[in-house]
Amino acid sequence: MTEKRAVPPSGFFMNAERAGRGMRMSLGAVVAVSELSPEKITLVSHGGRIRVSGTGLRLSVFEGRGVEIVGEISEVGFAYAKN
Amino acid sequence: MPRIDGLIFGYTVFSVEEKDAPSLVNALLRLGINASVKRDFTCEVRPRDGARLRRELRGKIDFTETEILGLPGFIYRNRHCYGTFLGILLGVFIFVWCSGAVWDVRIFDESFYGEETLCALSELGLYSGARWGQIDKDALEAELLLSSDDISWVNVNRRGTVAYVTLGKKNSFEKEDDGLTYSNVVASEDAVIEEINVRSGYAVVKAGDAVKKGDVLISGIIPGELGGGFVRAEGSIVGRVYGKVSATALESREEKVYVSSENVGVSYKILGFSINILKNSRNLDGMCDIIEYKSQLTLFGRYRLPLERCVKTRLSYNVKERSLGKDEMVKTAAGELLEQFLNKTADAEVISVRTDGAFTDGGYTMYSEYTVLKNIGREIPISVSEEKERFVPDG
CATH class of the missing domain: 3.30.70.980 (YebC, transcriptional regulation domain)
Structure with a gap:
């Protein structure tokens, strides 16, 4: 009997950990980036928007629509809305 | 970045x-x-x-x-800069070529003094400048073991371009078999016996006996009452030996006076290859000494690199006679006397020394009378005629 796991249909995930003086935040299934600056990054996913603010933010893009944000993250906000 | x-x-x-x-x-x-x-x-x-x-x-x-x-x-x-690529290729070639050579040989065992072991390794093909490709480590280890009786095991390792040689000393508790079958132990000089320890044979003398040079101390012929037969006499005999050394310093002596120096040769040795920079072979009148200065490049003063400079200098001199003062005569005689005394008592324990000196017509004579304890036993082989069952001392 196989266990059924609850996987979001969009493939969205988010993980955050400490990295140096700041944090490293990884996100999956990012559709687009609507705002990009060292102080503020706004990501668009299937379910809504993710707003990350802080200082010295840097963004890396990976295959499979993965995104990694590194920097001194001070606040992460979520907004539910269809794209 | x-x-x-x-x-x-x-x-x-x-x-x-x-x-x-x-x-x-x-x-x-x-x-x-x-x-x-x-x-x-x-x-x-x-x-x-x-x-x-x-x-x-x-x-x-x-x-x-x-x-x-x-x-x-x-x-x-830089596709048109042929010189740049040629330089890079040359650099890579030199790097690869240098990495294939032995830059230094380091020996890990204090009981093996460097020069002898380095010479033995050099004869077997492991030296600074040798090519790693031409060195068979297994064969080298085997040949080194066969060539030396003092080494029980050997390991040659390569770390980068440096050869690390680890040696194990053989612990020999038995006397080497030098082919002798029967022998006597005789006195090597006149002495009074202080102590005698017999391992095999029959002790002819005892402590307190005065013996002359050549007297038998331990006999290899066992008396009939003790079973008879022949053995190889072995043991240690410590004797009290009296001796005298003297040295004379003359009033005048010949001395070298250096008049000029000239570089007659400069050469560099890189990875075993010798390059002569200067070679002056013309003959000069008069007497001269040739002094050879060798200097080797090292890393942090410890690790020798295979770059060596050799400078040959010719020092021309004249011989002149010089008269010595009284202090100089005493100092010269004392130096010579000390050298002789140390040579005579190198393997002995000194008990007493009495030194005196006097000025004579020709200079100054100094002498020392000494008493030492030393091993005076010397093994002399004896050959036995089996047909007649008689022994014939050799020599």
Whole structure:
């Protein structure tokens, strides 16, 4: 009997950990980036928007629509809305 | 700082204005290109991904793109600089060639003094400048073990370009078999016996006996009442030996007076190859000494590198007779006397020394009378005639 796991249909995930003086935040299934600056990054996913603010933010893009944000993250906000 | 794979396989840098940064990131997301957008809104991508990104961004946003950077870009930009590539190839060749040579031989065992072992290794082909490809470590270890009786095991390791030789000393508790079958132990000089220890044979003398040079101390012939027969006499005999040494310093002596010096040869030895820079072989009248100065390049003063400089200097001299003062005569005689005394008592324990001296017509004579304890036994072989059952002392 196989266990059924609850996987979001969009493939969205988010993980955050400490990295140096700041944090490293990884996100999956990012559709687009609507705002990009060292102080503020706004990501668009299937379910809504993710707003990350802080200082010295840097963004890396990976295959499979993965995104990694590194920097001194001070606040992460979520907004539910269809794209 | 570009990534190491970017440096090797090449990369291009795209840069955009701040307002166009989201468009750049969205294009990277759509194309599935791995890239990091820096704070100055630039990103490094591989040349193949750069072409796709260029097509995607063309006409949509303003961007700038650099030419290919990294090693491929360097080669492309300098494709007509043949000297640069020749220099790089030469550098790589020298690096590879030097890494194939032995730069130093280091021995790990304090009981083996460097020079002898280094000479033995050098004869077997392991020396500074030898090629690693021509050295068979297993054969070298086997030959070194066979060539030396003092080594119980040997291990030759290569770390980089340095050969590390580890040696194990053989612990020999038995006397070496030198082919002797029967022998006597006789006195090597006149002495009074202080102590006698017999391992095999029959003791002829006892402590307190006065013996002369050549007297038998331990006999290899066992008396009939003790069973008879012949053995190899072995043991240690400590005797009290009296001796005298003297030295005379004359009023005048010949001395060298150096008049000129001249460099007659300068050579460099690099990885076993000798290069002569200067060689002056013309003959000069008069007497001379040739002094050879060797200096080797080391790393931190410890690790020898295979670069050696040898300077030969010719010191011309004249011989002149010089008269000595009284102090000088005493000092010269004392120096010679000390040298003789140390030679005579090198393997002995000194009990007493009495030194005196006097001025004579020709100079100053100094003498020392000494008493020492030393091993005075010397083994002399004896040959036995089996037919007649009689022994004949050798010599």
